[in-house]
Amino acid sequence: MQGDIADQYKEHTGRKATYITAGLALVIGIAVIAIGIGTVPIPVTDVVSTLAGHSVSTTFDSIVWNIRLPQILTAIVAGAGLAITGVVMQSILRNPLGSPFTLGISNAAAFGAAVAIILLSTGNTTKTGININNPYITTIAAFLSAMLVTFVILMFARIRGNTSETMILVGVALGSLFSAGTMFLQYFADETQLAGIVFWTFGDTARASWSELGLVTAVVIVASIYFTLNRWKYNAIDAGDDTAKGLGVDVDKVRLRGMMCASLVTATTVAFLGIIGFVGLICPHMARRLIGDDHRFLLIGSIVAGSLLLLTADTVARVIIQPYQLPVAVLTSFLGAPAFIYLILNGRRMR
Numbered sequence: 001m002q003g004d005i006a007d008q009y010k011e012h013t014g015r016k017a018t019y020i021t022a023g024l025a026l027v028i029g030i031a032v033i034a035i036g037i038g039t040v041p042i043p044v045t046d047v048v049s050t051l052a053g054h055s056v057s058t059t060f061d062s063i064v065w066n067i068r069l070p071q072i073l074t075a076i077v078a079g080a081g082l083a084i085t086g087v088v089m090q091s092i093l094r095n096p097l098g099s100p101f102t103l104g105i106s107n108a109a110a111f112g113a114a115v116a117i118i119l120l121s122t123g124n125t126t127k128t129g130i131n132i133n134n135p136y137i138t139t140i141a142a143f144l145s146a147m148l149v150t151f152v153i154l155m156f157a158r159i160r161g162n163t164s165e166t167m168i169l170v171g172v173a174l175g176s177l178f179s180a181g182t183m184f185l186q187y188f189a190d191e192t193q194l195a196g197i198v199f200w201t202f203g204d205t206a207r208a209s210w211s212e213l214g215l216v217t218a219v220v221i222v223a224s225i226y227f228t229l230n231r232w233k234y235n236a237i238d239a240g241d242d243t244a245k246g247l248g249v250d251v252d253k254v255r256l257r258g259m260m261c262a263s264l265v266t267a268t269t270v271a272f273l274g275i276i277g278f279v280g281l282i283c284p285h286m287a288r289r290l291i292g293d294d295h296r297f298l299l300i301g302s303i304v305a306g307s308l309l310l311l312t313a314d315t316v317a318r319v320i321i322q323p324y325q326l327p328v329a330v331l332t333s334f335l336g337a338p339a340f341i342y343l344i345l346n347g348r349r350m351r
Contacts, residue, residue, distance in 0.1 A: 016291040016301070023304035027076060027311060034315040035068045039323050074208040074216065075314040075328070076307040078269050079279055081220035083306025085262035086280025087287070087298060088227050091234040092258045093157065094241075095167050099280035100266040102168065102340070103153060104175030105146045106277065109263075109270035111178040111185075112145030113138050114197055118185050139215075142267035149174050150259045203276035203329025205314050212272045219268045223261045224303065230254060231295040238293060276329045278336020279310055 035051075036042040040063055046056045050064045082100065089098035100106045116138040149171070156170045182201070186194050208216070227234075233254050236244040241251050269276070286309075287301035310328065313335065317326040 013297075016294075016297045019290045020297065020301055020304055023301070023308055027304065027307050030308070030311055030315065031072050031076065034072050034311065034318075035064055037315060037319055038063070038068065070208060070210055070213055071205050071314070072311065074205040074213050074273070075311045077213065077217045077220055078205060078273055078276065079283070079306035079308070079310025080303040081216070081223070081265045081269055081306070082276065082280040082310070083283035083287075083302040084220075084224055084227055084299060085265045086306075087284035087295075087302040088234065088258050088262055089280070090284055091295065092237055092255045093153075093167055094237065096285070097168050097281065097340075099278075099284075100146075100262065101275070101277040101279075102281055103171035104149050104173075104178065105171075105263055105266050106270055106275045107175040107178040107182075108145040108149040109142040109267040110201060110275050111181045112141040112143070112267070113271045114182050114185050114201075115145075116141035117197060118189050139268050139271045142271040143264055145178065146263040146267045146270075147260065149178070150263050154255065154259065201274050202327040203274040203332070204327040205273055205310075206325060207274075208272055216268055216272060219265055223265045224299070226261055227258070228299055230258070231299060234258075234295045235293075238295075274327075274329060276310070277333050278340060279306055279332055282336055282339050283309055 032044060032047055032051075036044055036047045040059070042050075042060055042063065046060055047064065049056050050060055051069075055061055086099040089100070089103065090096055100109075120137060120141070152174060153167055153170055156166055182197075186197055189197065233244070233249045236247045236249045237251060237254065244251050266280075283305040284298070284302045287298055287305045291297045291301045310332070313331045314328045317328045317331045320326055320331075
């Protein structure tokens, strides 16, 4: 009997691992194909040779290493970061609609970054928009704004009860407030600043260089490690605050620290890439449908789903209206809005 249970458990976990492995293989395969897609097509064999260090031509080397590879890796890392913050927010807030975008954290981070760029002159205007010349001040400003929203949401959750309706309504209201603040700054900006900040607000992975990719990657990795170390606590919170406290989990501390880490990832991503909506909302539910609610697998599954979704959307955005490149946030919003409406109309907790 015990042997049968053990075999069933191994089969159960093995199926989850298979889904995750298949997702990782898809990410790698799409990434290699995406490198070869663009105004200048590059055969897959030449892409592999270039990545392996065997130069095919100086033109291909420049395109792969200086243009396409940083953008593709940024899409993978940003998608992973937004997805894992989404699944953590949905868990610690016990809210299936929780994500940096729906809770207003992305808009708040954008406001903080706009304050730094326009008022503190941390960005300069180029032909392609705004270039962040002081990423640390910009990220700190975005993080402080994001944390302000985080604390307000947690405060209302404590006062009014930990309900989905309260947090979503507060998040929508705060998101609208900070969007108005960003427009207020734009109204008093000069023409160059206005054009630059509007362009920057569009979420786009193409603007990230190797140095910016390195900073975003470091933040996402550190946050992901922290979330993974707390995976059992998130499982406990899913069962209810009282149950989690009975198991020895300091729910308030876990919730605050989780929201702080999620806000840091969101602020860093928004500071460099702009607002990319719905990835953090949709990907955790995609992963849940395949591998369930266990955070031992759900965290890594959401990372893979986020990377896969944003990488695919970014690849399509680069080629859908060639020779122009569509900001990836436009495509994710087109895809995410119907899914968001579905979650609202579904009328049940998706867990």
